[in-house]
C-alpha cells in the first residue's frame with residue numbers, strides 16, 4: 168500500500184504538471200509524442216498520469232445525468248425553438264428559406280422562358296425563320 172507514496176517522493180519532474188495533456192491531445196500532436204515517450208520512462212509522470220486517468224474515469228461514472236420531466240423538456244425545447252426563430256438563429260430554417268426562394272426564382276425564370284418561347288414576337292420570329300429557310304433552300 169505504501170508503494171505509491173514512496174513513488175511520489177521520487178525526484179520531481181518538470182513535465183508532471185503537463186502530463187494530463189496526454190488525455191486530451193491527439194496522437195498526431197508533437198507534444199503528445201514527446202509526453203508519451205517521456206511518460207514511459209518517468210515513474211513520477213507515469214504515476215501522475217495513472218491518477219489523472221482514474222480521476223477522469225471516476226468523473227465520467229459519477230457525474231449524474233440531468234433528468235428533466237417530459238412536459239418541462241417539451242416546454243423548454245419549444246421555448247428554445249421560439250427564441251431561435253425570433254432571433255433568426257435557426258440556420259437550417261434560414262437555409263431552407265433561401266433554398267425555397269432560390270427555387271421559386273428559378274421556377275419563375277423557367278416560366279418566363281417558356282412564356283417567351285410562345286409569345287407573339289417569338290412566333291413571328293419562327294415564322295420569319297421558316298420563310299427564310301424555305302426561301303434560301305429553293306433559291307440556292
Ligand SMILES: [Zn+2]
Nearest residue numbers: 180182209212
Ligand atoms: Zn516526468
